[in-house]
Amino acid sequence: MKGFAMLSINNVGWIEKENPVAGPYDAIVRPLAISPCTSDIHTVFEGAIGDRHNMVLGHEAVGEVVEVGSEVKDFKPGDRIVVPAITPDWRSLEAQAGFHQHSNGMLSGWKFSNFKDGVFGEYFHVNDADMNLALLPDEISLESAVMITDMMTTGFHGAEMADIQLGSSVAVIGIGAVGLMAIAGSKLRGAGRIIGVGSRPVCVEAAEFYGATDIVNYRNGDIVKQIMDLTNGKGVDRVIMAGGGVETLAQAVAVVKPGGVVSNVNYHGSGDTLPIPRLEWGCGMAHKKIMGGLCPGGRLRMEMLIDLVKYNRVDLSKLVTHVFNGFEHVEEALLLMKDKPRDLIKPVVIIDK
Ligand code: NDP
Ligand code: ZN
Numbered sequence: 434m435k436g437f438a439m440l441s442i443n444n445v446g447w448i449e450k451e452n453p454v455a456g457p458y459d460a461i462v463r464p465l466a467i468s469p470c471t472s473d474i475h476t477v478f479e480g481a482i483g484d485r486h487n488m489v490l491g492h493e494a495v496g497e498v499v500e501v502g503s504e505v506k507d508f509k510p511g512d513r514i515v516v517p518a519i520t521p522d523w524r525s526l527e528a529q530a531g532f533h534q535h536s537n538g539m540l541s542g543w544k545f546s547n548f549k550d551g552v553f554g555e556y557f558h559v560n561d562a563d564m565n566l567a568l569l570p571d572e573i574s575l576e577s578a579v580m581i582t583d584m585m586t587t588g589f590h591g592a593e594m595a596d597i598q599l600g601s602s603v604a605v606i607g608i609g610a611v612g613l614m615a616i617a618g619s620k621l622r623g624a625g626r627i628i629g630v631g632s633r634p635v636c637v638e639a640a641e642f643y644g645a646t647d648i649v650n651y652r653n654g655d656i657v658k659q660i661m662d663l664t665n666g667k668g669v670d671r672v673i674m675a676g677g678g679v680e681t682l683a684q685a686v687a688v689v690k691p692g693g694v695v696s697n698v699n700y701h702g703s704g705d706t707l708p709i710p711r712l713e714w715g716c717g718m719a720h721k722k723i724m725g726g727l728c729p730g731g732r733l734r735m736e737m738l739i740d741l742v743k744y745n746r747v748d749l750s751k752l753v754t755h756v757f758n759g760f761e762h763v764e765e766a767l768l769l770m771k772d773k774p775r776d777l778i779k780p781v782v783i784i785d786k
Contacts, residue, residue, distance in 0.1 A: 519730025588614020607676015620644030
């Protein structure tokens with residue numbers, strides 16, 4: 434089969450691979466729609482997970498089941514399914530402990546384009562199909578469905594880890610697709626004021642659509658000062674970090690109130706340490722909690738998010754600004770994600786309706 438792959442750090446290209454094979458609990462899937470992630474860019478162009486050779490990229494897909502193993506009970510060839518970016522080993526102690534993202538090792542629930550070939554191939558392999566696939570309802574478009582697999586689950590996890598309460602004030606640092614979903618998740622959980630931090634007009638407009646009440650442009654000066662000015666020097670109850678560099682942790686700690694929560698879903702790609710400002714952290718005594726997590730995956734998570742879309746609690750269509758038709762456009766879509774033109778939020782490649 435053909436796949437679009439990371440050849441080595443900084444190099445991508447089309448390669449030929451053997452078709453994947455299903456074990457007794459697995460499925461083989463043909464993608465119907467795929468989307469590149471900012472994490473694919475970190476993987477290829479920043480060497481975020483180390484070097485990989487001829488590894489098919491991609492972890493955001495909806496598809497059609499083409500083959501299932503002998504023990505798979507709930508799915509059959511022809512089913513149209515949503516595939517989570519995170520496909521854990523459910524028979525692991527970490528999953529029993531409630532952290533399936535880290536099944537059999539830190540971050541090891543993330544398999545596609547990390548430990549095995551990803552979804553930018555003519556076919557791809559899904560471990561434990563009954564636990565890691567979810568049926569795609571007819572009401573949801575392919576473009577929206579592919580946004581569930583990673584962007585929605587990640588942004589919503591930001592809001593979950595932040596423990597948003599009814600009326601909480603929230604600052605969301607970064608309003609790309611992940612931050613936009615953090616805004617939508619915060620609103621659904623009952624946040625009051627939501628301050629979005631970003632600069633590109635297309636993202637600002639979408640942030641307001643998803644529920645931001647205020648926008649702070651980090652290009653206009655220190656975001657700590659801007660958020661403090663907006664809140665009469667009080668700061669916010671919760672911060673969700675979904676963009677920017679390592680300096681954003683110090684900013685988040687500075688603007689969150691004592692007793693508040695800083696929730697991170699951003700990838701921090703440089704330096705050996707992440708600095709926490711001593712005074713703003715109350716010299717260690719401010720009851721300011723810092724959380725960070727990989728997005729939840731698996732079937733139940735997908736089914737619950739699918740219902741939020743199916744029953745019109747969230748409209749994902751605003752996330753998709755560029756649509757391509759045809760597998761051959763995967764490369765173009767990936768490079769768009771690298772260059773982030775000003776009018777881009779997410780590209781989707783439709784392979785087959
Ligand atoms: P985008 O690049 O689309 O968005 C980043 C956002 O951060 C933009 O709004 C950008 O503003 C803003 N930003 C850039 N610099 C700063 C700054 N100095 N201060 C404040 N804001 C800034 O990324 P995505 O939304 O696609 O992804 C966000 C992150 O989430 C990535 O690091 C990605 O790897 C990670 N991720 C994590 C997952 C997880 O499971 N935890 C899963 C998926 C992704 P603008 O462009 O408007 O100027
Ligand atoms: Zn991703």
